[in-house]
Structures are given as C-alpha cells and as structure tokens.
Amino acid sequence: MRNVRHTLAVVVATVTTAALAGCSADPANLPMPSDLTRHGYPLTVEFTNALNLPAGAKVSFDGAAVGTVRSIDLRDGAVAVGVEVDDGIAIPADSTATVTQDTVLGDAYIKIDRPGADANNAALNPNSRIGRDHTVSPAPLEDTLAVLANFLGTGSVQRLEQTIGKVNAALPPTTDGVRKVAGTLAADVRSLAADTTDLDRMLTSADDFTQVVIRHAPDLENILSPHAMKLWANLRLLIANIGILLPSVGSVYTGGNWLVPMINSLADTLDSASSTGVGFADTGASLQHFLQTTLMPLLSKxxxxxxxxxxxxxxxxxxxxxxxxxxxxxxx
Structure with a gap:
C-alpha cells in the first residue's frame, strides 16, 4: 500500500512538472486584481507608436477609468492596442485617443476625448477601431527630458522670473490699484465691443480703398515707372525755379509804389478831359499820337x-x- 501511494505521488509530480515545463506564464499577461470583476466589449486603438504603454494600463474617458488595455500587437505598420471598455460606456465614433502620463514618471495610459459638436457622435460598436488619424502618439520620454533640461539650463527660468518681475513693477503695488486697472481695461474692451459698427465701417472703407487701388494698378505702375520718375524730378526742378521767380515778381508789386502818382495823374487827366467835353475817343487818339510821335522816338533814340x-x-x-x-x- 505504501508503494502504491509513493508511485501515485511520483506520477502526479511528473505530470505537473511536464505541464509546467510545456507552458510559459508571462506576468504582463496576468490580469490586474481590479480587472477580475470587469466585463466589457473590445475595441482596437491604433497608434504609430505606443512606447512604454503596458498591458493592463487603464483607459480613461471623460476623466474616469472606463477600461483596460488587454493586448499590444504590431499590425500593418501600426501598433494595435486592444482595449476592453466597460459595458454601458458609449464611446463616440469620432473620438480621439492619446497615450499620456499624469506626471513625467507616472504610468502611461490611454485617454479618449470626445469629438467636436459637429462630428459624428454615433457610438462605437464592439470590435470597432479608432484609426491612426484619430490618435496621438506620445512624445519620447528622452525628448521630453531633453526639452526640460534645455529649458532649465539655458536661462529660460531666469528670463521668466525677470519678465514676472517687470510685470509686477508695472502693475500698481496694491490690490485696489490692480482692480482699478482691470476695471479700466474691462471698460475699454466693452467700449470696443460696443463700437464694432465703426470698426466694420473702417474695415469696409479700407477694403473699398484696396479695391480702387487694384483697379488703378496699371495707372499706379505708370506713375511709378522710371520714365515717370524722371518727369517728377524735372517737375521738382521747375517748381523750385518758379519758387525763386515768384518773389522777384512779387517785388515788382510791392516795390511799384512809384506808379501810384503817375496813375493818379492819368486819372486826373482823364477827369479834366471829360470835364472839358473832350471825348475819351479823342483823348485816346491824342494819347496814341503822343506815344507814337514823342515818347516812343525818345525811348528808341x-x-x-x-x-x-x-x-x-x-x-x-x-x-x-x-x-x-x-x-x-x-x-x-
């Protein structure tokens, strides 16, 4: 009896050892304790890369955990992440998915965001797919750390501190003063919002002026051509010379006071001629005779x-x- 029991124990141990040797257990594929009670429907989310996204990572939607990553495979040049979404959770068809982390060293997970108001809001069916055109792959952690190191090591923090100091120096020192500045800014913004009609009129006028300029573009090109530039240069010289000439002409008028007595004498002569009954026609003839026979010969010789x-x-x-x-x- 003892031999039978020993033999049975050896057989059981042998079978158990063979079973364990023929199978391999991957800890990554073991379900998380919190997932043992989950029941849901499968979806596939495609990424260009998933980096360190582990199996068992959570799936977030509207800020709440709604599922779990079940598998990560390479398929048709993309990373196909199989997720299981809890029953009763409707994911819109045009949703976008992102591999993200809450902190730099935090665990990666999939975040699903709702689409815009004008998108297709029909719910995804089981075994549906969110394609690469609706997913955002994570940035490499090394690149993030390099950008952070560059930000901290190139004086950006000091410059940011200096900028904040300048802003603080420009603002009033008291809360009431800052509140007054904010109130003035708000009043200006409200005034600007109330005068949008004037802004529209100004923009319309600017557009009309632009259209006029476009219609007269050939004329403007002709005015600004090299030939026209030569014309404008010559015109400038002409106007400059006229400017020199005008004061000289003006001096004749301002210095022509000597003509006043002669004109007065001529007026008296005409009055005398009219008072003696001599016609203006005779006076004109006599004056013409005097000029032709006396004054002009004297001036010529x-x-x-x-x-x-x-x-x-x-x-x-x-x-x-x-x-x-x-x-x-x-x-x-």
Missing part, C-alpha cells in the same frame, strides 16, 4: 531839340552854346 536859350537879361545865346557843343563834339 534819346535826344533833345533845344530851340531857345535866353539868359536873365533877355539875350539869346543858342548859337554860342551850339558852337561850343560842336567844338566839344557833343553835337554835329
């Missing part, structure tokens, strides 16, 4: 005809003076 030279005692000395001037060569 200045000379004087002396007809008499009488001294105080009444004697005539014209011939004597003529002989003297002839000897001097003044007359012929």
């Amino acid at each position: 200045p000379s004087v005809d002396v007809t008499s030279l009488v001294t105080a005692d009444g004697s005539e000395h014209l011939d004597d003076v003529a002989n003297l001037l002839r000897m001097l060569g003044a007359v012929r």
Whole structure:
C-alpha cells in the first residue's frame, strides 16, 4: 500500500512538472486584481507608436477609468492596442485617443476625448477601431527630458522670473490699484465691443480703398515707372525755379509804389478831359499820337531839340552854346 501511494505521488509530480515545463506564464499577461470583476466589449486603438504603454494600463474617458488595455500587437505598420471598455460606456465614433502620463514618471495610459459638436457622435460598436488619424502618439520620454533640461539650463527660468518681475513693477503695488486697472481695461474692451459698427465701417472703407487701388494698378505702375520718375524730378526742378521767380515778381508789386502818382495823374487827366467835353475817343487818339510821335522816338533814340536859350537879361545865346557843343563834339 505504501508503494502504491509513493508511485501515485511520483506520477502526479511528473505530470505537473511536464505541464509546467510545456507552458510559459508571462506576468504582463496576468490580469490586474481590479480587472477580475470587469466585463466589457473590445475595441482596437491604433497608434504609430505606443512606447512604454503596458498591458493592463487603464483607459480613461471623460476623466474616469472606463477600461483596460488587454493586448499590444504590431499590425500593418501600426501598433494595435486592444482595449476592453466597460459595458454601458458609449464611446463616440469620432473620438480621439492619446497615450499620456499624469506626471513625467507616472504610468502611461490611454485617454479618449470626445469629438467636436459637429462630428459624428454615433457610438462605437464592439470590435470597432479608432484609426491612426484619430490618435496621438506620445512624445519620447528622452525628448521630453531633453526639452526640460534645455529649458532649465539655458536661462529660460531666469528670463521668466525677470519678465514676472517687470510685470509686477508695472502693475500698481496694491490690490485696489490692480482692480482699478482691470476695471479700466474691462471698460475699454466693452467700449470696443460696443463700437464694432465703426470698426466694420473702417474695415469696409479700407477694403473699398484696396479695391480702387487694384483697379488703378496699371495707372499706379505708370506713375511709378522710371520714365515717370524722371518727369517728377524735372517737375521738382521747375517748381523750385518758379519758387525763386515768384518773389522777384512779387517785388515788382510791392516795390511799384512809384506808379501810384503817375496813375493818379492819368486819372486826373482823364477827369479834366471829360470835364472839358473832350471825348475819351479823342483823348485816346491824342494819347496814341503822343506815344507814337514823342515818347516812343525818345525811348528808341534819346535826344533833345533845344530851340531857345535866353539868359536873365533877355539875350539869346543858342548859337554860342551850339558852337561850343560842336567844338566839344557833343553835337554835329
């Protein structure tokens, strides 16, 4: 009897050892204790890479854990992550999924976000797929740490501190002062919001002006052409010379006071002629005769005809003076 029991124990040990040797147990595939009571439907989420996302990681939706990562496989050049979502949780069809971490050293998990208001809000069916066009892969931890080290090591923190110090120096020192500044800013924003009609009118005017400029683009190109630039340069010189000439012309008017007595005398002459009954036509003819026979010849060839030279005692000395001037060569 003892031998039979010993033999049975040896057989059982042998069978158990063979079973354990023929099977391998992966701790990563073992369910988490909290997942033992979960029941849900499967979904597949595709990523370009999943990095250190472990099997058994949680699936979050609307800020709550709604599922678990069951498997991670390579399929058609993408990482196919099989998840199990709790029954009763409806995931919209156009949702986006992201592999994220709450902290730098925290556990990675899948976060599902709702789509926009105008997206397809139909729920995903079991065994549905969220494609790579609706997923965001995580940044490598090394790159994140490199960016953080670069931020901390290049003086960015000091510059940020200096910026905050400048802002603090610009703001009032008291809370009431800051509140007053904020109230003024709010009033300005409200005033700007109330005057949107004026802003629209200004923008419309600017658009109309732009359209006018576009319609007259050929004319503007002609005005700004090299030939036109030469014309504008010559016009500038012409205007500059006119500017020099105008003061000279103006000096004739300002310095022409000597004409006033002559014009007054001419007016008196015309008045005398009209008072004596002489017509203006006769006066004009006489004036024309005077100009043609006396004044114009004198201006063209200045000379004087002396007809008499009488001294105080009444004697005539014209011939004597003529002989003297002839000897001097003044007359012929």
